Structures are given as C-alpha cells and as structure tokens.
Amino acid sequence: MESHGQADLREGLGNNGAPEAGTWHPRARRVPSPNQDARPAGMRPSLLVIHGISLPPGEFGGPWIDALFTNRLDPTAHPYFREIAHLRVSAHLLIDRRGHLTQYVPFERRAWHAGRSRFGAHEGCNDFSIGIELEGTDEVPYTDEQYGCLAEVTRWLMARYPDIVPERIVGHSDIAPGRKTDPGPAFDWVRYRALLENGT
Numbered sequence: 001m002e003s004h005g006q007a008d009l010r011e012g013l014g015n016n017g018a019p020e021a022g023t024w025h026p027r028a029r030r031v032p033s034p035n036q037d038a039r040p041a042g043m044r045p046s047l048l049v050i051h052g053i054s055l056p057p058g059e060f061g062g063p064w065i066d067a068l069f070t071n072r073l074d075p076t077a078h079p080y081f082r083e084i085a086h087l088r089v090s091a092h093l094l095i096d097r098r099g100h101l102t103q104y105v106p107f108e109r110r111a112w113h114a115g116r117s118r119f120g121a122h123e124g125c126n127d128f129s130i131g132i133e134l135e136g137t138d139e140v141p142y143t144d145e146q147y148g149c150l151a152e153v154t155r156w157l158m159a160r161y162p163d164i165v166p167e168r169i170v171g172h173s174d175i176a177p178g179r180k181t182d183p184g185p186a187f188d189w190v191r192y193r194a195l196l197e198n199g200t
C-alpha cells in the first residue's frame with residue numbers, strides 16, 4: 001500500500017482497475033505478461049538493469065514490444081519477428097520514446113529480461129534484479145523524456161528497494177558482456193547518474 005501521497009503520479013493509473021497482486025508503479029500502464037515467475041525464496045530486488053529495445057530494430061512507436069512481452073508477436077508481420085516470436089521474455093518496465101511508462105511484471109516477481117548473466121559472483125541476474133527497457137537502439141540518442149522518466153522511476157524504486165544503490169545500477173551489456181550490447185553507447189550514463197543525484 002502507498003502510505004504517502006503521490007500527487008504528481010495520478011496520470012495513467014492502472015488501466016482496467018484489475019486487482020493484480022504485487023507492486024505496480026502508479027503511473028504505469030499495466031500490461032501483465034505471462035513471462036514471469038516467483039523470485040527465489042526471500043530474494044528482494046537488489047540490482048537495476050537498464051536495457052534498450054526496438055521492434056523492428058531501429059523503429060519506434062509500434063505495438064510490437066507489448067506483443068513480444070505477452071507472447072502475441074505475429075511472426076509474419078516482419079521478417080525479424082520470425083526469429084524472436086518464440087522467445088518467452090519480459091521486463092518489469094518499458095519507457096517509450098515519449099517517456100511513457102508501461103509495466104509488465106510486478107516488482108516482487110521475476111521478469112525474464114537478463115538471460116544468461118552475472119553481476120560480481122552472482123549468476124542469473126533475473127533472480128535479484130528489476131529490468132527497465134528503454135525504447136531505442138545502441139546508436140540513437142535516447143530522448144529527454146526518457147531520461148526524465150527513468151530518473152524518476154529509479155528514485156521511486158530506490159526508495160522502496162533500498163538494496164538498489166547507485167553501484168548496483170548497470171546496463172545489460174555489463175552483466176552479459178560479449179552477448180549483449182544494450183543500452184549501448186547512445187545511453188548517457190553520466191547524465192543519468194547526475195539526474196539521480198540532483199533530483200530533477
């Protein structure tokens with residue numbers, strides 16, 4: 001339960017009023033994904049993983065990310081979709097190019113975003129992480145709206161999951177090197193970390 005007012009977070013409250021169990025960001029559009037399961041017993045989120053995604057690659061604004069994360073991607077809609085439509089993947093959050101937030105998995109649950117991965121000595125980062133997808137590519141600058149939303153959401157998560165500290169915010173490429181490159185050189189870590197420190 002939210003015990004403190006979120007007066008600035010009224011916009012876009014849960015889209016259908018369904019009482020999904022677990023914690024959802026109050027400003028996120030909810031698109032529950034079947035690609036989730038329980039975290040290992042007693043495990044709380046202690047790592048934040050930043051990703052980049054676009055479907056088809058390099059194109060923005062379509063319905064395809066929702067479709068992929070809900071196992072409804074039409075493999076005939078684009079040649080690339082044939083390669084990925086069978087995947088069972090998700091993330092907790094997506095921030096689109098306009099800075100709008102969608103949530104697929106409640107934060108207590110395990111989303112399937114990191115794949116084979118390692119942070120320090122710990123493998124299988126999905127067990128203990130929250131995954132945030134930014135709609136984008138490795139090479140195209142992310143938008144001002146995305147940085148603003150990401151910083152706000154990060155602070156919101158850090159307040160609720162205090163094991164997520166600045167040193168435990170990483171890119172997918174950091175925990176799956178050689179296999180993943182996102183969010184790519186286009187993601188400005190200095191800007192993001194400054195936003196986290198400075199408030200707005």
Ligand SMILES: [Zn+2]
Binds near residue numbers: 050052172182
């Ligand atoms: Zn990724």
